[in-house]
Amino acid sequence: MIAAGCAAYAAQASAQTRTQDTAPLIIHPPAQGEVAIGEEIASVRTNPVIRLRTTTMRAARLDMDTDTPSGFALAKMLPAGTKMFGIHTTAGWAYCAVAESNARWWTTDQFVCFEDTDKDGRFESVMRSGAPFMRVPLFVFETGNRIALQTPAPYTQIDVQDGPSMDMTIYALQGKRDFRNGIIYLRAGFRPDDAIGHIPIRGLTARARLNPEGPTRMQLMGLEIEILSTDEEGNIRYRILKAPEEGMIYRATMSVSTTYTPILIPG
Amino acid sequence: MTVYSAIAIALLLQAAPETPIGSTQVPPADAVQIAEPDEIEDDASEAATEAARRASQLSAMVTVAQPLVLVRTAVTPDTVFRTVDHGQIIASQDISPAQFVTITTPVNNANKYGPAGAALWKFLEGENEWWCWRNTAGFPAWNRPTDYYCYRDADGDGTFDELRENPGWSESIRHSRFIATTLGSVERARGQASYVAGGQLDYVEQVAIRYDAPIFGAVNADGYITKGAVSFDVIAGIGPQAGQRGTSLLYSRLVDPTGMDKLYSIHVALDETGKGTVQHPSGISIEVERANADGTVVVKLLSGYPSGETSLMPPIPALSFETLLQILRARGDL
Numbered sequence: 001m002i003a004a005g006c007a008a009y010a011a012q013a014s015a016q017t018r019t020q021d022t023a024p025l026i027i028h029p030p031a032q033g034e035v036a037i038g039e040e041i042a043s044v045r046t047n048p049v050i051r052l053r054t055t056t057m058r059a060a061r062l063d064m065d066t067d068t069p070s071g072f073a074l075a076k077m078l079p080a081g082t083k084m085f086g087i088h089t090t091a092g093w094a095y096c097a098v099a100e101s102n103a104r105w106w107t108t109d110q111f112v113c114f115e116d117t118d119k120d121g122r123f124e125s126v127m128r129s130g131a132p133f134m135r136v137p138l139f140v141f142e143t144g145n146r147i148a149l150q151t152p153a154p155y156t157q158i159d160v161q162d163g164p165s166m167d168m169t170i171y172a173l174q175g176k177r178d179f180r181n182g183i184i185y186l187r188a189g190f191r192p193d194d195a196i197g198h199i200p201i202r203g204l205t206a207r208a209r210l211n212p213e214g215p216t217r218m219q220l221m222g223l224e225i226e227i228l229s230t231d232e233e234g235n236i237r238y239r240i241l242k243a244p245e246e247g248m249i250y251r252a253t254m255s256v257s258t259t260y261t262p263i264l265i266p267g
Numbered sequence: 268m269t270v271y272s273a274i275a276i277a278l279l280l281q282a283a284p285e286t287p288i289g290s291t292q293v294p295p296a297d298a299v300q301i302a303e304p305d306e307i308e309d310d311a312s313e314a315a316t317e318a319a320r321r322a323s324q325l326s327a328m329v330t331v332a333q334p335l336v337l338v339r340t341a342v343t344p345d346t347v348f349r350t351v352d353h354g355q356i357i358a359s360q361d362i363s364p365a366q367f368v369t370i371t372t373p374v375n376n377a378n379k380y381g382p383a384g385a386a387l388w389k390f391l392e393g394e395n396e397w398w399c400w401r402n403t404a405g406f407p408a409w410n411r412p413t414d415y416y417c418y419r420d421a422d423g424d425g426t427f428d429e430l431r432e433n434p435g436w437s438e439s440i441r442h443s444r445f446i447a448t449t450l451g452s453v454e455r456a457r458g459q460a461s462y463v464a465g466g467q468l469d470y471v472e473q474v475a476i477r478y479d480a481p482i483f484g485a486v487n488a489d490g491y492i493t494k495g496a497v498s499f500d501v502i503a504g505i506g507p508q509a510g511q512r513g514t515s516l517l518y519s520r521l522v523d524p525t526g527m528d529k530l531y532s533i534h535v536a537l538d539e540t541g542k543g544t545v546q547h548p549s550g551i552s553i554e555v556e557r558a559n560a561d562g563t564v565v566v567k568l569l570s571g572y573p574s575g576e577t578s579l580m581p582p583i584p585a586l587s588f589e590t591l592l593q594i595l596r597a598r599g600d601l
Contacts, residue, residue: 024480026560057562086562088480091354091525168426248562250497 008201011180019255020141023087026160027168027221027248028053036244042237048169048198050223052244054190058086059163060095066153068112068126070099084114084155085164087140092117095155096129096140113143114153122152133254134199135192137166141254162248167191169198170223172236175207182210184227186220201252217241221248328386330582332392332450334399337365339471342571348556351478352563357553358571359475362503364388364445365576367466368398375457378402380416380430386466388445390417391578397431398462403444403470412436417450418460426461430454440528442504444470446579473501474572474579475527476551481558483535492558496534499553502527504581530580543571548581 043049045220062082062183070076076099096113108131114123125146133139169191175183185207189200206220208227216227222244228237339361366389376381380400381387387398399417406413409452412435418427433451440446445468466599477500484495504527535543544554552569560564572579 024482024562026486057560093353108305198579246488249484249486249492249560251480251482 012084014017017255017257019089019253022139022252022254023056023085024249024251025054025056026137027244027250028055029244029247035240037240037243040237040239041110042235043172044233044235049172049186049225049238049240050170050243051191052168052221053165054138054162054168055165056085056087056164057160058093058157060084060086060155061158061162061163062097063154063156065151067149068099070110070112070128074099074101074107075109078112083158083161085101085138087113087138087143089143094127095123095144096153110210111140113140114149114152114155115146116155120152121156122154124149124152124245132192136190137192138164139190139252139254141256170220171198172218172225172227172238174230174234174236182209182212182229182230184208184216184218186218186223186225188221222246270517291468320420330391330578331448331580332390332397333446333448333578333580334356335365335391335576336474336579337447337576338362338474338572338574339370341574342568344569345567348554348565348567350563350565353478353480354474355474356477357499357566357568359473360572361471362474363471363581364468366467368462368464369465369466370400370460370462372461373458374430374460380456381460386468387418387462387471388468390447390450391530395419395451398427399445399447401435401444406444412438412441412578415447415451416454418462420462425463426459430447431457440503440509440530442526443472444505445472446451446503446530448580472503472505473527474501474530475572476533476553476568477502477525477527478564478566480531480562481564484558486560490560493537493539495537495558496543497555497558499533499535501530501533501549501551502531504528531555549579550577 013262016112030052031049040090041049055234060083062080062084063077066078066080066082068078078097082097083212084097086093088094094113096111098109099112100109101107107240111129113127114128115125115127116123118124125148127144127146129140129143133141164239166186168190172187173185173187175185185205187198187200188204189198191197191259192199204221206218208216208218210216210230212229218225222242223240224242225238225240228239230236231241342358342360349357358562367386368389370381370383370385370387373383373385377383381545385400385401390397390399397419399415401415414435414476415433415438417433419429419430419431420426421428424435430451431450432445432454433449433506438447438449440448457579479498479500481492481497484492487493502525504525506526531543533547533549533551533553535545535553537543537555537558542555542556544552546552550573552570554567556565
């Protein structure tokens, strides 16, 4: 009877969605000469049109070897010189580094994030902050419980250009439904830490129909390209007319849906 | 993701001085033919923009359920610009419930629904007045937030005719004793409660404006942000508290060290020179002189909530359920 009741109740599992904004990101423009402007490029669909270096708004460096309470099979000590990127907490900033896994069959790399709430130049607490959200290197979904450091860890703020970064990538793709329609998309997203694949960001898209009379121009985030031709394999011939000239601020929303299955425990 | 933030983002898309980064940019018309809507894949940004356009066309505004609040202190406007960082509170005002009634005859199970002598504070849902009670004897009890019970006297005869229940655990405002954003569902109790005007509750809390961050924009060569927006959060609650009860898991999930919860965001659009001003319907006005690429902002608070009785959360466009779902789906929140 109790089991039947439990089963009936558990069937009413409810989904809940939790969202969290990323820290604001700076998508840096490419360095002068880094992008070949006007050069004709025959690209296979797995190659991005452009990679843009992306950082958060702050970075720091540990000044002393620091023990961390990272979990099982993760590095327990971060050496002096470890670079960290700044993220938001409710009331301030935390700086995150990666505790590398030393047993990949068990766990992936995990973030450890430090806080200096009294702003004295030393971190006094640390948080185990989980794995990168969707494997994107600078995305911390939940910072976790604060744990006091036995010895406050001194740090120095550094230029974000010298801190941790990741790639934003923009791909040119043909529409999946029918290549003859000639719909071309520019899609921006982030490259995951293992550099396989592309995590697209909703809304960061431009599209156009291929102009049969001549080149097709497209723009996205300051990138302007000219599509010259396509083939049925999905490959695209294009040239870059203009690369982004300014840095851009971008903040994504991370979202997780979980299904809770309530259970009754006779007590 | 609250209803407020979804709508705020939708409206900001309307108010943005230039197409935000996250949206599709239209190529030159002579070079490209834009795909017909029925030929394209679902596109989040277009859906969001369309939803925002429809939202802005709706003239009807609604006010979400909320308590009538007495703003007890005024802010002092800034005379000079100051630099603030993420998480920094730029103004705080004391608030409390504004009007009270007292139960004279309770319904059955008075310990649950409110005993005789319990003071109820005024709550507004659209045009309707409600009077709410909550057992706050154990407040803050983060692991067991108590339910809100709200009564309505529809015919004004001194007895309550309707009762609603808002289970506290589902309320997004967790750090306040009297602020909630919904009345909850219809509750049936035995008996009929009567009341008299007047009463008192010592619920003095705070509403504050906290700087959040730039949310989009371009970084110019001088290291500041133009053609974008910065965000401020309006937060409320009892304020920082020490030594709360609760298990570590629940504590970390539910307890914010600031003791405040976000009510809504105010976005200040930045023009091509990186400056911007907002005059929010709540009465809050903020002028931004400059937003820096390190996340700090140079700002002047021009005004806060006016002193006296007010609603903390201003009216929002009367979105249909379908439009709201469209906005949330477009943002990936559903």
